[in-house]
Amino acid sequence: MKYDVIVVGGGxxxxxxxxxxxxxxxxxxxxxxxxxxxxxxxxxxxYMFSTLKNCEDNALGNKPLEANDIDVEVNEVISIDKxxxxxxxxxxxxxxxxxxxxxxxxxxxxxxxxxxxxxxxxPVFKEMNHLKSLxxxxxxxxxxxxIGGGFIGVEFADELSMMKGxxxxxxxxxxxxLSNSFDEEFSKLAIDELKKSKVKIINEKKVVSFDGDExxxxxxxxxxxxxxxEVVILGMGAIPNSDVASKAGLDIGKSxxxxxxEYLRTSNKDIxxxxxxxxxxxxxTRKKIPVMLASTACAEARILGxxxxxxxxxxxxxxxxxxxxxxxxxxxxxSAGLTESFAEKEGFxxxxxxxxxxxxxxxxxxxxxxVKVKLIFSKYSGVLLGGQVAGGESAGELINVIGxxxxxxxxxxxxxxxxxxxxxxxxxxxxxxxxxxxxxDAIMKMxx
Amino acid sequence: MKYDVIVVGGGxxxxxxxxxxxxxxxxxxxxxxxxxxxxxxxxxxxYMFSTLKNCEDNALGNKPLEANDIDVEVNEVISIDKxxxxxxxxxxxxxxxxxxxxxxxxxxxxxxxxxxxxxxxxPVFKEMNHLKSLxxxxxxxxxxxxIGGGFIGVEFADELSMMKGxxxxxxxxxxxxLSNSFDEEFSKLAIDELKKSKVKIINEKKVVSFDGDExxxxxxxxxxxxxxxEVVILGMGAIPNSDVASKAGLDIGKSxxxxxxEYLRTSNKDIxxxxxxxxxxxxxTRKKIPVMLASTACAEARILGxxxxxxxxxxxxxxxxxxxxxxxxxxxxxSAGLTESFAEKEGFxxxxxxxxxxxxxxxxxxxxxxVKVKLIFSKYSGVLLGGQVAGGESAGELINVIGxxxxxxxxxxxxxxxxxxxxxxxxxxxxxxxxxxxxxDAIMKMxx
Numbered sequence: 035m036k037y038d039v040i041v042v043g044g045g046x047x048x049x050x051x052x053x054x055x056x057x058x059x060x061x062x063x064x065x066x067x068x069x070x071x072x073x074x075x076x077x078x079x080x081y082m083f084s085t086l087k088n089c090e091d092n093a094l095g096n097k098p099l100e101a102n103d104i105d106v107e108v109n110e111v112i113s114i115d116k117x118x119x120x121x122x123x124x125x126x127x128x129x130x131x132x133x134x135x136x137x138x139x140x141x142x143x144x145x146x147x148x149x150x151x152x153x154x155x156x157p158v159f160k161e162m163n164h165l166k167s168l169x170x171x172x173x174x175x176x177x178x179x180x181i182g183g184g185f186i187g188v189e190f191a192d193e194l195s196m197m198k199g200x201x202x203x204x205x206x207x208x209x210x211x212l213s214n215s216f217d218e219e220f221s222k223l224a225i226d227e228l229k230k231s232k233v234k235i236i237n238e239k240k241v242v243s244f245d246g247d248e249x250x251x252x253x254x255x256x257x258x259x260x261x262x263x264e265v266v267i268l269g270m271g272a273i274p275n276s277d278v279a280s281k282a283g284l285d286i287g288k289s290x291x292x293x294x295x296e297y298l299r300t301s302n303k304d305i306x307x308x309x310x311x312x313x314x315x316x317x318x319t320r321k322k323i324p325v326m327l328a329s330t331a332c333a334e335a336r337i338l339g340x341x342x343x344x345x346x347x348x349x350x351x352x353x354x355x356x357x358x359x360x361x362x363x364x365x366x367x368x369s370a371g372l373t374e375s376f377a378e379k380e381g382f383x384x385x386x387x388x389x390x391x392x393x394x395x396x397x398x399x400x401x402x403x404x405v406k407v408k409l410i411f412s413k414y415s416g417v418l419l420g421g422q423v424a425g426g427e428s429a430g431e432l433i434n435v436i437g438x439x440x441x442x443x444x445x446x447x448x449x450x451x452x453x454x455x456x457x458x459x460x461x462x463x464x465x466x467x468x469x470x471x472x473x474x475d476a477i478m479k480m481x482x
Numbered sequence: 483m484k485y486d487v488i489v490v491g492g493g494x495x496x497x498x499x500x501x502x503x504x505x506x507x508x509x510x511x512x513x514x515x516x517x518x519x520x521x522x523x524x525x526x527x528x529y530m531f532s533t534l535k536n537c538e539d540n541a542l543g544n545k546p547l548e549a550n551d552i553d554v555e556v557n558e559v560i561s562i563d564k565x566x567x568x569x570x571x572x573x574x575x576x577x578x579x580x581x582x583x584x585x586x587x588x589x590x591x592x593x594x595x596x597x598x599x600x601x602x603x604x605p606v607f608k609e610m611n612h613l614k615s616l617x618x619x620x621x622x623x624x625x626x627x628x629i630g631g632g633f634i635g636v637e638f639a640d641e642l643s644m645m646k647g648x649x650x651x652x653x654x655x656x657x658x659x660l661s662n663s664f665d666e667e668f669s670k671l672a673i674d675e676l677k678k679s680k681v682k683i684i685n686e687k688k689v690v691s692f693d694g695d696e697x698x699x700x701x702x703x704x705x706x707x708x709x710x711x712e713v714v715i716l717g718m719g720a721i722p723n724s725d726v727a728s729k730a731g732l733d734i735g736k737s738x739x740x741x742x743x744e745y746l747r748t749s750n751k752d753i754x755x756x757x758x759x760x761x762x763x764x765x766x767t768r769k770k771i772p773v774m775l776a777s778t779a780c781a782e783a784r785i786l787g788x789x790x791x792x793x794x795x796x797x798x799x800x801x802x803x804x805x806x807x808x809x810x811x812x813x814x815x816x817s818a819g820l821t822e823s824f825a826e827k828e829g830f831x832x833x834x835x836x837x838x839x840x841x842x843x844x845x846x847x848x849x850x851x852x853v854k855v856k857l858i859f860s861k862y863s864g865v866l867l868g869g870q871v872a873g874g875e876s877a878g879e880l881i882n883v884i885g886x887x888x889x890x891x892x893x894x895x896x897x898x899x900x901x902x903x904x905x906x907x908x909x910x911x912x913x914x915x916x917x918x919x920x921x922x923d924a925i926m927k928m929x930x
Contacts, residue, residue, distance in 0.1 A: 046911075046912055046913050049913065050912075050913055054922075057922070057926060058929075075843065075844050075906075075911070077843070077904065077905060077906050077911075077912075078843065078844050078847075078906045081847065081906050081907070085847065085848065085906075085907075086844070086846055086847065087846070091844060091845075091846035092844050093844075098913070327912075328904070328911075328912045328913075329901065329902050329903060329904045329912035329915075330901060331912070332912040332913055332915075332918075333899055333900065333901045333902075333912075336898055336899050336918070336922070337899050340898075340899075347895045347898065347899060347925075348895065349899065350895070350896050350899070351896075351899070351901070354901070355901050357901055357902065357903040358903050358905075359903040359904070359905045359908050359909070360905055360908075361905065361907040361908055366908060368903055369903075370903065395523065395525070395526065396523050396526050396534070396539060396540050396541075398534055398535070398539035399526075399529065399533065399534065400533065427875065427876060427907075427908055428875060428876060428878055428879045429879075429908075430876055430879075430903070430905060430907075430908025430909050431876045431877075431878075431879035431880045431882075431883060431908075431909065432879045432882075433903045434879075434880075434883050434902050434903055434909075435879060435882050435883050435886055437900075437901060437902060437903060438883055438886050438887060438890075438892075438900065439886060441896075441900065441901060442886075442890040442892065442896075444886075444890065447795045447796065447798070448798050448799075448889075448890075450784055450788075450795065451781055451784050451785050451788075451795060451797065451798070451799070452781065452885075452886065452889065453777065453778060453781045453799070453802070453803050453805055453885060453889060454777050454781075454805065454882050454885060455777060455805040455806050455807040455816055455817075455818065455878070455881045455882055455885060456525065456776070456777045456807070457525060457806075457807045457808055457809065457878060458523075458525050458526045458529050458533075459529070459533075459809040459875075459878075460807050460808075460809055460814060460875055460877075460878025460879075461807070461878050461879065461882075463494075463523070463525075463776075464494055464498075464525075464775075464776045464777035464779070464780040464781075465494050465497065465498055465546070465776075465780055467777075467780075470780075470784070474502075474505070474784070477795075478505060481506075
């Protein structure tokens with residue numbers, strides 16, 4: 035069967051590539067092939083256990099594809115012949131393409147730790163049935179160990195701590211948690227919030243083995259500690275899923291990601307790749323960075339979709355900024371761009387501005403939360419390199435103000451004199467708006 | 483007494499001018515003269531009646547001034563002699579200045595309607611005692627009429643509707659409400675929300691007189707309707723408070739605002755003016771606009787403060803963007819830049835993009851609200867001219883993403899491919915982030 039455009043992969047990057055491209059090139063015939071029939075919304079995975087009533091509430095369906103007249107095939111692609119422009123599936127079907135988009139995602143890391151394949155130990159696959167069986171196990175059991183203090187690990191810890199009668203332990207190799215995205219003082223807030231929810235956090239310990247016959251019964255740490263448990267969740271990172279691309283002869287990077295240029299073109303002119311399966315270049319360092327986020331993937335997918343048959347939308351930004359938010363207990367955290375510690379490690383000459391405020395005004399308004407903002411600027415050019423926010427829920431969009439500022443190369447002076455909307459029930463006061471005050475703090479230091 | 487810098491006016495613009503200038507010029511001696519001893523946070527005024535427990539919870543004090551070593555004098559300035567650089571106060575004091583900053587605010591309009599000065603009819607003065615007596619009256623009485631469907635009027639209507647046993651009527655001359663800031667479909671949402679709260683809205687009727695002997699007993703409308711009431715609140719706009727500047731011989735604009743340039747300098751080289759008392763130029767139309775907002779005033783005050791003794795901070799933006807947010811019942815509304823109807827009236831060739839989404843994801847997450855976004859772009863340059871948002875509380879910062887985009891002259895394609903942070907508990911999904919989808923909607927129309 036022949037299609038103009040075939041998209042392989044049914045996650046957000048695949049869906050948005052297909053839907054965007056169909057909007058720009060509506061006369062083309064589209065097929066999307068996905069290996070998992072029952073997919074899930076990736077960012078919603080941690081919330082399938084307590085916040086959402088049913089696992090099905092987090093299903094990722096075919097609605098946007100159907101609405102855009104895109105055919106769907108549930109099947110696994112086993113090989114790509116880039117010369118004849120054909121792809122072969124596990125069940126023997128052959129599809130011919132004019133343009134091919136690979137959005138084949140990533141796979142969770144399962145390092146060769148003794149016993150890691152025992153029952154009860156769960157890497158986080160984006161599959162409904164896998165997650166349902168994890169949920170069944172969690173419901174039955176009491177002692178849960180989460181390995182890895184990145185976003186997925188801490189979000190699982192937060193969510194499971196809300197379930198009655200669970201004892202949740204989070205293990206992280208580094209001295210802090212979320213340390214790729216936050217400097218120490220912000221990570222500390224996350225740690226405090228998780229501790230409030232009775233999560234036990236163990237830092238600077240390595241997992242050396244898992245006990246148990248068929249099923250896991252305990253986790254053993256490098257210092258000899260044994261943590262009895264019935265369920266283990268692995269949040270140890272992910273690697274690009276590029277095997278089929280590599281076999282097809284596409285250029286692959288050192289991190290195993292498919293190599294693409296700024297318009298998501300691979301080394302073959304008719305094949306594009308997008309999302310977790312490909313390598314990303316950092317906006318400021320211009321080095322490869324391992325950012326795997328649905329939001330980043332969707333931004334790439336929109337560039338790809340518009341430009342599939344010729345460059346219609348010029349890519350204005352110079353690379354990927356890591357931009358995240360999360361909510362742990364009552365604390366919202368956001369990070370965009372470079373952290374202070376990362377910027378220093380990479381040799382950026384920086385000035386940091388800080389502010390502390392409240393997210394409504396005056397102070398006695400109901401539901402007031404503290405807001406803490408940190409902005410990292412290039413010392414001599416004044417350009418904003420990164421920002422971190424901790425506060426109430428409004429911090430979830432506040433980090434997007436910072437994100438846009440980074441993507442527009444805003445300088446400290448522009449932030450200091452920014453015109454913003456403020457309201458007693460919604461934001462900090464105009465006199466203490468935290469981005470402005472943090473920028474001003476940085477400027478005062480620059481002038482010294 | 484001689485000071486290096488004298489700031490006249492104790493509102494947000496005055497405070498922020500003084501505090502910012504003191505940061506940049508810490509060796510100078512500062513005095514702030516304010517005519518009202520007991521001031522209030524302007525944006526908090528509507529919330530002094532039910533949301534805040536005590537009127538004093540909305541007091542605007544001298545803390546930031548004291549913390550920055552700025553002297554404070556409560557006194558009324560009656561004249562300025564710009565040749566000898568002296569100012570005279572009502573109680574006979576004379577102060578000498580090197581630089582003078584006028585942040586003398588605005589006064590509420592009280593058009594010459596028959597009976598408008600009766601007891602029980604309240605213009606909204608930013609004075610604690612005045613507002614306390616309004617609160618006392620409101621507590622006693624049942625029937626309250628609010629005249630004017632701008633922000634202050636609708637916020638009062640929303641707040642008073644939450645008090646038990648009050649019958650609130652809002653009267654507006656125009657066919658809609660909030661029509662300076664919102665197009666019809668957004669104003670409609672505000673109307674629906676106020677109606678849910680049992681506010682009676684009367685549009686397209688003029689107030690012709692007030693009944694009553696000493697105290698008001700009813701409001702008479704142009705069509706003969708009589709609305710019995712015990713309290714009337716006037717939200718009919720405000721005019722710049724420029725009398726003392728005018729008498730001193732400073733140049734004054736047609737709207738009665740003090741004329742200032744982009745660095746807030748008046749026609750006299752040692753006198754600056756900031757906030758509601760001076761004229762503002764619209765960012766896009768480059769015409770005068772009557773925007774009176776604490777947030778705008780604070781942005782001006784920061785430019786002024788930094789540049790009081792020489793230009794330290796280049797003003798990057800080209801004028802004032804109207805940028806507002808408010809919350810009525812459960813509905814958050816935000817507007818920035820030009821509305822569609824205003825842009826059309828001013829002769830801008832435009833394309834509008836719309837989107838509707840939800841503010842969390844997936845759809846079954848708790849506390850999900852609808853989000854509606856409208857973006858107005860210049861048709862041929864693609865530049866963002868304005869935006870409107872209706873949604874849950876996160877819309878309060880979402881409008882600031884739009885505001886920054888306007889101030890950085892962002893084009894539709896940049897918004898379509900923007901990298902954003904998304905999270906199930908905090909934002910729309912990455913696949914449906916409303917600014918991106920609205921930008922894409924506009925691009926599709928541009929391409930046709």
